[in-house]
Amino acid sequence: MLRVAVAGCYSTNNPYEEAELTAIVAALRALSPGSEITVFSQGQRKTGQLPEVRTANRWNPFQLVYSLLHADLVLSEGNIRDDQGIWPLISHFGILALARLFGKPVVAYGQGVxxxxSFLGRKLVRSACNKIDLITVRDGLSKETLLEIGVDHPPVVVTADPVFTINPAQFDRELGRTLLDRIRSQSLVDYPDNGIDGTAIQRAIENIADNIKDTTKEKAGEPESAALSKTTESGKATASSKATQSSKAATSNKAETPGKATAPGSRQQAARQAAGGEAGDAARSVGEKQGSPARKQDAPTAQQGSAAQDSTTVPQSAQSLATVKDSEAAAGDHRPLLGVILQDIEGNEQYKKTVASAADRLVQDGWEVLFIPFDFAADIQVCQEVSWIMQQKSLLLKEKLSLVECFSLLGELDLLLGMKLPALKMASMMRTPCVGVALDNKISKFLEMTGQASAGALDDLQDGELYQRIKEAWEERKETISHLDQLLIQVRQQSWESAGLALSFFYSRQPSKRYDGRHAGRSEHQGKAGRATHRG
Structure with a gap:
């Protein structure tokens, strides 16, 4: 049985790191069934949720030494960078140095660089990587960086990001739709008017009073002013009562479970019941969704490994959801949904106003804007700030999502405006077109490779240009999705090469490990036969 130890920086808040780990475990299990996998982590809460995966606290020396001594192969995974400090690099390469001290083979698995x-960071990476047995990197820019700093001893092979091993067809789109319903119901508390035009309601009440006035003129035996006063007060009381009841009905879905989310259009129905025909028409004009072309459908995906064959078929619920979306789009009931993933940039406040201004214009055009804190603890504040700057209504995700929920929600977006490369990759996997803000060269290279729009560098952002880029990306979404469909097949195959090369390297050095299980089974069978012969 092959024992693999995986060293990487896995936090408890970043869904992309969890996705990488999930992909690595799935690939290793597919190509080497029965492998025992141990993960060095800063926290065992998330990694411990993976089935049959051992976790070891990287800060516990006893767990660290024990896991390395019992490992056959040590994998280095994650993105090597020093812009967040030098200590994560020292911790990571310290584990690899200890593995080399124990004589364990070390392979960089789809490494990002x-x-x-810093000078110290580059020197540390050069010294550590020159002692690794095999390096596979996730993009050409990572290889260029290694060669630039002087890494020349082990072969460097460009594959792809490990996360692309995951088959997006296994994520149920119905879950994403349920999440959106829940987010929209929570927004009713932030915006109590629920999209109902109060002026229209007041105008409807006055019209009711005028109608009652005309009717009471014909009544005899009672002064006109008294009859008008009573009926007007009665009409106002009735309308106010209905409006209050409809408001309660519209906000009651917040207390319901996601499976019982209020059906689309309930707010408009409540408005019509509260204010009658004219107010209902006004509320409907505010709350109805704008028409847009049909959204994307699930694309066929290519997967390798026998263990992944069960997930290659799109779930029936996802197929039915795509049919519902197409029906809504054809009927003109769909509003384009823009997801926004931001990153807090210290000392830069202007980009928040730029994003808010562009988002306001989109909402005025009939869009919905949803702010998603990708790394929840670090991003929730900046998302709240930009949503508060906006003059129009927006949606804000206020809960931390699981990995499956995150993928499903990204798949429900029509377009993503992102400042984080991991989010852009996950959205592209779910066939959601992206507009990226180029915070670094890696984002620019990824957008160029996938044929997706770039909003330019952060310092060059202008609200008018950003708005136009988003509109252009929306108009070109079909071509973008078609390009992603073809590209993802190739990238997914390359991501599997990381696992194949790592295992091939190990078995070439220790071929006996490949047949341990077969020999063990054969020895047990021969032992039983020998005992039977002896008894005979």
Whole structure:
């Protein structure tokens, strides 16, 4: 049985790191069934949720030494960078140095490299990587960085990001739709008017009073002013009562479970019941969704490994959801949904106003804007700030999502405006077109490779240009999705090469490990036969 130890920086808040680990475990299990996998982590809460995966606290020396001594192969995974400090690099390469001290083979698995800005960081990476047995990197820019700093001893092979091993067809789109319903119901508390035009309601009440006035003129035996006063007060009371009931009905879905989310259009129905025909028409004009072309459908995906064959078929619920979306789009009931993933940039406040201004214009055009804190603890504040700057209504995700929920939600977006490369990759996997803000060269290279729009560098952002880029990306979404469909097949195959090369390297050095299980089974069978012969 092959024992593999995986060293990487896995936090408890970043869904992309969890996705990488999930992909690596799935690939190793597919190509080497029965492998025992141990993960060195800063926290065992998330990694411990993976089935049959051992976790070892990287800060516990006893767990660290024990896991390395019992490992056959040590994998280095994640993105090597020093812009967030030098200590994560020292911790990571310290584990690899200890593995080399124990005589364990070390392989870099789909490693990301850069940015490396400090002299000490570049020197540390060069010294450590020159002692690794095999290096596979996730992009050409990572290989260029290694060669630039002087890494020349082990072969460097460009494959792809390990996360692309995951088959997106296994994520149920119905879950993403349920999440959106829940997010929209939570927004009713932030915006109590629920999209109902109060002026229209007041105008409807006055019209009701005028109608009652005309009717009471014909009544005899009672002064006109008294009858008008009573009926007007009665009409106002009735309308106010209905409006209150409809408001309660519209906000009651917040307390319901996601499976019982209020059906689309309930807010408009409540408005019509509260204010009658004219107010209902006004509320409907505010709350109805704008028409847009049909959204994307699930694309066929290519997967390798026998263990992944069960997930290659799109779930029936996802197929039915795509049919519902097409029906809504054809009927003109769909509003384009823009997801926004931001990153807090210290000392830069202007980009928040730029994003808010562009988002306001989109909402005025009939869009919905949803702010998603990708790394929840670090991003929730900046998302709240930009949503508060906006003059129009927006949606804000206020809960931390699981990995499956994150993928499903990204798959429900029509377009993503992102400042984080991991989010852009995950959205592209789910066939959601992206507009990226180029915070570094890696984002620019990824957008260029996938044929997706770039909003330019952060310092060059202008609200008018950003708005136009988003509109252009929306108009070109069909071509973008078609390009992603073809590209993802190739990238997914390359991501599997990381696992294949790592295992091939190990078995070439220790071929006996490949047949341990077969020999063990044969020895047990021969032992039983020998005992039977002896008894005979």
């Amino acid at each position: 850069g940015p490396l800005k």
